[in-house]
Amino acid sequence: MAVTELDSTPNLAALYPKALVSGLLPGGQRATELPDEQLVRSGVQVDPDHLAAYNEVCGFRLSDELPATYLHVLAFPLQVKLMAEPSFPFPLPGLVHVANTITQRRPLLVTERFSVRVRVSGLRPHEKGKQFDVISEAVVEGQDEPVWTDISTYLRRGGGSGSGGKREQLAAPTPTAVWRVPGDIGRRYAEVSGDHNPIHLYAATAKLFGFPKAIAHGMWTKAHALSAFEGKLPAAYTVSVGFKQPLLLPGKAAFTTWTTEDGYAFELWNSRKPKPHMDGTISTLS
Incomplete structure (x- = not known):
């Protein structure tokens, strides 16, 4: 695998126009395989003011420990850079973020410096097209093994088998809490995450x-869900979610949680219709 060391964080303001232009390229000019490349950015430090702004938008308390979802926003520019290249097999516009799994192997501190690395893997068929994983890892400087891993699964629609069939319509459970999501949460999260997808x-x-309306970022819904478990989370855990129906803004959603054998599970539903926005689990690492 080719490893490219970056000496600065990629500029998302420059990458988005590049991604839009690459989306206009004919399919015949694109690669058919995922790139065998890893992007690495060393010396990544957390800006306490940025962390505080992120915590406020997502609902976390101020702390010296990083929310498990926070490093996703530091890896995001590398993810976009890798997927915005014309040689990438799929144009960035139109990719659908369908799932995300984050593993935190111990609490991460605002004072630590990280090396962040990003690669893509696992191109495979899906009933609605093709999907692949964007794998991000963070290694504390001076150490060898990643302390944090993030796997985002993306779907490119088209050419799928269509064999999934119609899903059974479930009844929405009794909510643990009701989210009243303001219409500007997409813009507020975009400011702290860099994800200015229109x-x-x-x-x-x-x-x-x-x-029909703006929709909430999937990673905001995951982060806001995780904030509900503050004070209950183990030191090492995996939090996985599947993104379902978009959450239209402004909106109201029903949030339900329950305990499992190794942690917790949760769901976010449309408050008026039995349609899920997201489901997830938190599993303790042994």
């Missing part, structure tokens, strides 16, 4: 991509 910002820009 589907999250305004109704007018979301409509250009087929949505």
